[in-house]
Amino acid sequence: SGHPAFDVHAVRRDFPILQERVNGRPLVWFDNAATTQKPLAVLNRLDHFYRHENSNIHRAAHDLAARATDAYEKARETVRAFLGASSADEIIFVRGATEGINLIARTWGTKNIGDGDEILVSQLEHHANIVPWQQLAQEKGARLKVIPVDDSGQVILEEARRLISARTKIVAVTQVSNALGTVVPVAEIVELAHRAGAVALVDGAQSVSHMRVDVQAIGADFFVFSGHKVFGPTGIGAVFGRKALLDDMPPWQGGGNMIADVTFERTVFQPPPHRFEAGTGNIADAVGLGAALDYVDRIGIETIARYEHDLLAYATHQLAPIKGVRLIGTARDKASVLSFVLEGMKPEDVGRALNSEGIAVRSGHHCAQPILRRFGLEATVRPSLAFYNTCDEVDRFISVVRRLARA
Numbered sequence: 001s002g003h004p005a006f007d008v009h010a011v012r013r014d015f016p017i018l019q020e021r022v023n024g025r026p027l028v029w030f031d032n033a034a035t036t037q038k039p040l041a042v043l044n045r046l047d048h049f050y051r052h053e054n055s056n057i058h059r060a061a062h063d064l065a066a067r068a069t070d071a072y073e074k075a076r077e078t079v080r081a082f083l084g085a086s087s088a089d090e091i092i093f094v095r096g097a098t099e100g101i102n103l104i105a106r107t108w109g110t111k112n113i114g115d116g117d118e119i120l121v122s123q124l125e126h127h128a129n130i131v132p133w134q135q136l137a138q139e140k141g142a143r144l145k146v147i148p149v150d151d152s153g154q155v156i157l158e159e160a161r162r163l164i165s166a167r168t169k170i171v172a173v174t175q176v177s178n179a180l181g182t183v184v185p186v187a188e189i190v191e192l193a194h195r196a197g198a199v200a201l202v203d204g205a206q207s208v209s210h211m212r213v214d215v216q217a218i219g220a221d222f223f224v225f226s227g228h229k230v231f232g233p234t235g236i237g238a239v240f241g242r243k244a245l246l247d248d249m250p251p252w253q254g255g256g257n258m259i260a261d262v263t264f265e266r267t268v269f270q271p272p273p274h275r276f277e278a279g280t281g282n283i284a285d286a287v288g289l290g291a292a293l294d295y296v297d298r299i300g301i302e303t304i305a306r307y308e309h310d311l312l313a314y315a316t317h318q319l320a321p322i323k324g325v326r327l328i329g330t331a332r333d334k335a336s337v338l339s340f341v342l343e344g345m346k347p348e349d350v351g352r353a354l355n356s357e358g359i360a361v362r363s364g365h366h367c368a369q370p371i372l373r374r375f376g377l378e379a380t381v382r383p384s385l386a387f388y389n390t391c392d393e394v395d396r397f398i399s400v401v402r403r404l405a406r407a
């Protein structure tokens, strides 16, 4: 069809775990929104780090410290390029999206949010982009406001326009909903925020593995993601923050690495990003994340996006018409996620039945209770696709759901 060749079977050979058998059947990994599997490129990079480079980073007289520091800072540069940021100083390594949002709430938020101010999130948010803002609002006497979604699960831009005012200090929205798969028009929302003088945070936990992300094109002031959802290790992620904002932010945690000078009377802090990286960081996994992003780059994120788009359409067209299936999240622009309930059957039981056929999906509230309740639900079944999934796997999944629907 004119697209550059994408060989899913070649790609699958890069992911050893996809050879696993579960309950006697070849594993189908449809739990990519919870975490993704890791390619050999990442496993080998971690192995290489611990065999040949392992050391704490920064000041030391020895060679391994220089190797580890170089590898860590090279990974920071890889994250910068992946997000389209203008400087590696705008990239802070954190544990993941959750820690990133908490860091922003505790530093930028503590300094800039006050009594009567408003924080705006969308109804689609993961708890990680609700709870830290709720905590901050309660402490500061600020208000947390919510942009509602329509029946398709898409954010209503008119409502965003109506809710953003001179009192709004920050608008924090997800780029892709982990519960429904909705792709949110974040650039438009960021523009609305900026016009009102607010800053904008985009939660990229579910977007970076499925589409080209360019923080400058989006216009985001802050952007966060987790490495483990983009084929990298757990325990590592990144915050992008615009330099002017980071320069003006107080530190969060205090300790080693983040200081320029310490006496018992006062501490002079490092400039960003080191000001926000107290203590020994997750050096090896940052390096592993760099390898994951390099791997994605070699496949090509546009190639990935096109393949997944077709796979999601294929799955949707088979799932939606099954009698008793109610698909939640039918926005025109979606990525990866199929969220549904099956009449007369608990989501946990659907998940268990799929697992007995080797098919891993998540069932539950997906850490996004408010959006499920918007649709009158406490839980859904949530298969979520990645570029190493196939039409054959979708067929296996659909045949189980058809059987359950008939029962």
Ligand code: PMP
Pocket: 033, 034, 095, 096, 097, 098, 099, 126, 128, 129, 174, 176, 177, 178, 203, 205, 206, 226, 367
């Ligand atoms: N935001 C979204 C949209 C997510 O899907 C997730 C993870 N499910 C998070 C934030 C939190 O990511 P983590 O648990 O890796 O910190």
